[in-house]
Structures are given as structure tokens and as C-alpha cells.
Amino acid sequence: MEFTLPPIPYELVALLLFVLALKLFHKKKATKYQSKLRLPPGPWTLPLIGSLHHLVSGKLPHRALRDLARSHGPIMLLRAGQIDLVIITSREAAQEVMRTQDANFSDRPLLFTANMCNSGSDIVFSKGAYWRQLRRVCLNGLLSSKKVKFLSSIRHEEVNHMLKLLSTLSDEKSPVTLVKMVSDVANNIVARATFGGNCKRQDVFLKALKNVIEQISWFSLSDLFPWLSGLEAKMKTKSLQIYRNLDTLMDEIIQEHLEMQKQLQKNGDEEIEYTFIDVLMNAMGQDNGGMPITFDSVKAVILDMFSGGIDTTATIIEWTMAELMKHPEKMAKVQAEIRQAACENMDFNENDLFKLNYLKCVVKESVRLHPPLPLLLPRQCNEMREVLGYSIPSGARVLINGWALGTDPNYWSDAEKFIPERFEGSSIDFKGNNFEFVQFGAGRRSCPGAEFGMAIIEIILARLLLHFDWKLSDDGIKPNDLDMAEEFAAVLRKKAPLSLVPVLRVSLSNV
Numbered sequence: 001m002e003f004t005l006p007p008i009p010y011e012l013v014a015l016l017l018f019v020l021a022l023k024l025f026h027k028k029k030a031t032k033y034q035s036k037l038r039l040p041p042g043p044w045t046l047p048l049i050g051s052l053h054h055l056v057s058g059k060l061p062h063r064a065l066r067d068l069a070r071s072h073g074p075i076m077l078l079r080a081g082q083i084d085l086v087i088i089t090s091r092e093a094a095q096e097v098m099r100t101q102d103a104n105f106s107d108r109p110l111l112f113t114a115n116m117c118n119s120g121s122d123i124v125f126s127k128g129a130y131w132r133q134l135r136r137v138c139l140n141g142l143l144s145s146k147k148v149k150f151l152s153s154i155r156h157e158e159v160n161h162m163l164k165l166l167s168t169l170s171d172e173k174s175p176v177t178l179v180k181m182v183s184d185v186a187n188n189i190v191a192r193a194t195f196g197g198n199c200k201r202q203d204v205f206l207k208a209l210k211n212v213i214e215q216i217s218w219f220s221l222s223d224l225f226p227w228l229s230g231l232e233a234k235m236k237t238k239s240l241q242i243y244r245n246l247d248t249l250m251d252e253i254i255q256e257h258l259e260m261q262k263q264l265q266k267n268g269d270e271e272i273e274y275t276f277i278d279v280l281m282n283a284m285g286q287d288n289g290g291m292p293i294t295f296d297s298v299k300a301v302i303l304d305m306f307s308g309g310i311d312t313t314a315t316i317i318e319w320t321m322a323e324l325m326k327h328p329e330k331m332a333k334v335q336a337e338i339r340q341a342a343c344e345n346m347d348f349n350e351n352d353l354f355k356l357n358y359l360k361c362v363v364k365e366s367v368r369l370h371p372p373l374p375l376l377l378p379r380q381c382n383e384m385r386e387v388l389g390y391s392i393p394s395g396a397r398v399l400i401n402g403w404a405l406g407t408d409p410n411y412w413s414d415a416e417k418f419i420p421e422r423f424e425g426s427s428i429d430f431k432g433n434n435f436e437f438v439q440f441g442a443g444r445r446s447c448p449g450a451e452f453g454m455a456i457i458e459i460i461l462a463r464l465l466l467h468f469d470w471k472l473s474d475d476g477i478k479p480n481d482l483d484m485a486e487e488f489a490a491v492l493r494k495k496a497p498l499s500l501v502p503v504l505r506v507s508l509s510n511v
């Protein structure tokens with residue numbers, strides 16, 4: 001049998017060779033380009049999981065990351081599953097990311113669960129023109145200094161309510177779980193600012209919200225391994241249903257609120273209370289070139305106010321009280337200051353807070369040691385950038401270890417000790433101008449609720465310390481042995497909730 005070769009298509013071969021050469025050239029260029037990049041150092045990695053095994057040391061994430069940074073440096077690159085994770089642990093690097101190159105690092109990665117729940121339509125996860133617009137509404141209408149001041153009557157009433165409850169416990173010498181009690185106060189303050197004083201279903205809403213916070217884990221495996229998202233979406237249907245129930249409840253509450261406001265306007269009522277809902281509904285439809293603010297945005301922002309405002313404030317109050325119980329001499333000093341200020345004005349209220357310089361130092365010191373968000377909230381690098389000589393890859397997630405900065409012995413003497421006096425006469429505040437103290441973040445993504453949160457924290461602490469002395473519910477524990485173990489949940493909370501017995505000292509006759 002004769003065997004003949006088919007005719008060689010020379011044009012096709014030439015084309016294939018050309019494509020191959022082009023690919024080789026590009027590969028060479030890419031490796032040359034990559035070798036030119038100076039990526040930050042980091043620990044060794046394993047296939048698939050990357051550096052994750054370094055984080056399962058039994059230490060809490062902020063501590064494990066601080067320890068790794070001590071070996072690898074203040075700008076460290078980890079591979080978390082399929083994701084590049086850059087950890088910032090020095091003042092200079094934090095300043096680069098949050099101030100000098102803020103614009104490039106101001107987006108947040110849209111986490112899987114947030115995406116499933118509200119497609120990132122809230123302030124925390126949104127970006128671009130839409131985020132700027134939401135943030136403006138929030139800063140001008142919801143959390144401005146004027147608004148915070150305006151809400152002081154709500155705080156006053158809710159705090160008085162708590163004090164009355166405490167006085168009955170004081171008579172019975174019964175212990176109180178502090179964090180639970182102050183969470184309820186903070187919840188009521190945010191709920192009244194949001195829905196107004198007449199929401200009949202406030203308690204039902206708060207219960208449903210608690211359920212969502214307890215049942216939904218905001219961190220997902222799909223955040224590290226995006227290819228798992230299809231599977232995880234199927235597994236998460238139950239928790240999503242819990243979220244949807246809350247969402248439906250919010251729909252109904254908002255509709256009821258709007259109808260009530262309409263009725264009041266129709267009746268010519270002059271004392272209409274304008275709430276967060278009203279401010280947000282007025283902003284609806286605004287579109288500055290991004291996504292317009294919709295009814296879903298309104299609901300998403302309302303949830304930001306609750307999730308941002310409750311656990312953070314309650315946990316700061318609990319840690320502050322725990323530190324004061326552990327340091328009786330500081331407790332005596334701060335109570336003396338508050339009682340002295342109250343003597344000058346027996347009807348002690350928020351207008352007297354400016355006199356409480358030492359209390360402010362106590363709160364700062366407590367937040368320095370126990371920031372509710374020790375790794376702040378994640379940011380994302382939009383385009384490859386150099387930070388202090390290292391190349392940060394585009395798309396990398398960036399975590400700033402605020403807790404490590406706040407306890408770094410290079411910046412703080414006796415860094416791990418509770419010494420409120422260090423803030424006396426110091427200009428360091430919560431505004432994010434000092435990069436060794438960024439517990440509320442810094443730059444354009446910094447916390448918009450800092451003033452509102454501090455107003456709640458300061459008045460609750462001042463009144464608790466003014467009217468009551470406090471005893472540990474377990475008589476057998478010496479102050480110095482108080483368990484200060486942390487738990488890393490939605491916030492960095494105290495693992496064993498602080499249980500104290502209130503002893504009434506200063507009359508509640510004006511309450």
C-alpha cells in the first residue's frame with residue numbers, strides 16, 4: 001500500500017510558531033517583571049492552603065499575626081487559600097495605606113455572606129460614587145455632631161432607666177452581667193434614633209437582629225477559596241432565611257413608620273420626631289453617577305448602624321470596667337473626678353462630660369489595650385502599589401493590626417499595662433491622626449460613628465461610676481487575678497462576661 005503524507009499547510013505552521021514565540025516572549029517578560037517586584041516577606045506556604053497553617057497556633061488572629069510580623073516584618077505577605085493577604089504592623093506602613101495612598105486602599109473586599117445578604121449595598125462594603133454618597137448622608141444626617149447632641153435626650157432617658165433597674169439589684173445585692181445590661185441600653189438608644197419612640201415592634205426587631213448576629217457567621221471559607229462559593233451558597237440557605245426574616249420585618253416597620261409620619265403631618269402635629277429612617281428615605285433616589293440610593297440601601301444602612309453601634313460600645317464599657325476593677329486605685333481616682341463634677345451640678349448630665357478629663361483618658365487606655373476591631377475592617381489594594389519599598393499586588397487584601405500598633409513597645413512605654421495617665425496632656429485622639437492609635441481606623445474609610453459611640457460610652461460609664469460602687473460577684477477573686485482572656489467574635493470581647501454587684505452610693509433622686 002502506498003503511504004503519502006498530506007500536503008503541509010505552511011501558513012498554519014508559520015502561524016503556530018508565531019503564536020508560540022509570542023507566548024514565550026510574554027512569559028519571559030512576565031517573569032522578568034515579577035522578579036523585579038519586591039513582594040513583602042512572609043512565612044513559608046503549603047499547596048492549596050498557603051500560609052493558613054501558621055494561624056492555627058491556638059492564638060487569637062491579632063496575636064498570631066503580631067507574632068508572625070515580629071519574624072517577617074511590618075509589611076508581611078500571607079497566602080490565605082487563594083487570596084493574597086498583606087498585614088500592616090508599623091506606624092509608617094499604616095500611614096502609607098490609610099493616608100498617603102488612601103485612595104488606592106479604600107475599597108473593601110465584598111465578603112461572601114455580605115454579598116449574599118444585601119449585595120454589599122451598605123456603607124461598610126460598598127465602593128465608588130455610591131459609597132461616597134451613602135457616607136455623606138450618614139455623616140451629615142445620621143451621625144453628625146449636631147445629630148449626636150440632638151440625641152442626648154434619648155441617651156439620658158435610657159441611661160436613667162438602666163440606673164433604676166440597677167438600684168433594685170443593689171437593694172438585693174444581686175450581680176449583674178454588665179455587657180448584657182449595657183448592650184440593651186445601646187440597642188434601645190440606636191433603635192429609638194432609628195425608628196422613633198413609637199415603634200411597637202422594636203423589641204421583636206431587636207430579638208430578630210440578635211438572632212441574625214448570633215446565627216450568621218460573616219466570615220466564610222469562600223472568602224479564601226472562591227471556587228467553594230456555589231457549594232457554600234447551598235449550605236447557607238438556613239442562615240440566609242434568618243436574614244430574610246429580619247429584612248421582611250424591617251420592610252413592615254419602615255412602612256408603618258412612614259404611614260404614621262404621614263398621619264402626623266396631616267394632623268398638623270408640630271412635634272414630629274425625624275428619625276434615621278426619615279433622613280435615609282429623603283436621600284432615596286439620589287444618584288451621583290453611581291448606583292442610586294434605594295429602599296434596599298436604606299435597610300442596609302440601618303443594619304450598619306446597629307451592627308456598628310451596639311457590640312463595639314458595649315464591649316468597650318465592659319473592658320473599661322474590668323480594667324478599673326483590676327486597678328482599684330484608678331477606679332478610686334476616676335470616681336473621685338466624676339463625684340466632684342457631680343457635686344458642682346447635682347443634675348449631672350452630658351454637658352458635664354467635658355470636665356471628666358481622667359475618664360476620657362481611662363476610656364482611651366482601655367480601647368488601646370482592647371480595641372473592639374483589633375484588625376480594623378479589611379481593605380483591598382486596587383492597583384499594584386509600592387509601600388515602603390515593597391510591591392503590594394493588585395487585588396491583595398490588606399489588614400491593619402490596630403491592636404499590635406496600640407501595644408507596640410516601640411511606641412508605648414509599659415505597652416501592655418493599663419496606665420490611663422499616659423494620655424493626660426497628650427494630643428492623641430480617636431480621629432486617626434496618630435498611626436500608632438487607629439482603633440477607629442483612619443482616612444476616608446475611618447469609623448463615621450466614633451462620636452456617636454463615644455457619647456454612649458462616656459455617659460453610661462460616668463453614670464455607672466457616679467451612682468454606684470462595684471464589687472466582683474465572686475468574693476474569692478482578688479482584683480489582680482481577674483480573668484482578662486479575650487474572645488475573637490464579631491468584636492474582641494471578654495471571654496468570661498464581667499459579673500458585678502452594684503452598691504448604691506449617690507442618690508438617684510434626680511433620676
Ligand code: HEM
Pocket residue numbers: 123124125135304305306308309310312313316371372373376377378438439440441442443444445446447448449450452453454
Ligand atoms: C464605639 C466604638 C467603635 C469602634 C471602636 C469602631 C471601630 C471601627 C473601625 C476600626 C472601622 C474601620 C475603619 C477603617 O477601615 O479604617 C469602623 C468602620 C465603621 N463603623 Fe465603627 N466603630 C465604633 C462605633 C461605631 C458606631 C456607633 C457606628 C454607627 C452607629 C459605627 C459605624 C461604622 C461604619 C458604618 C463603618 C464603615 C465605614 C466605611 O466603610 O466607610 N461604628 N468602625
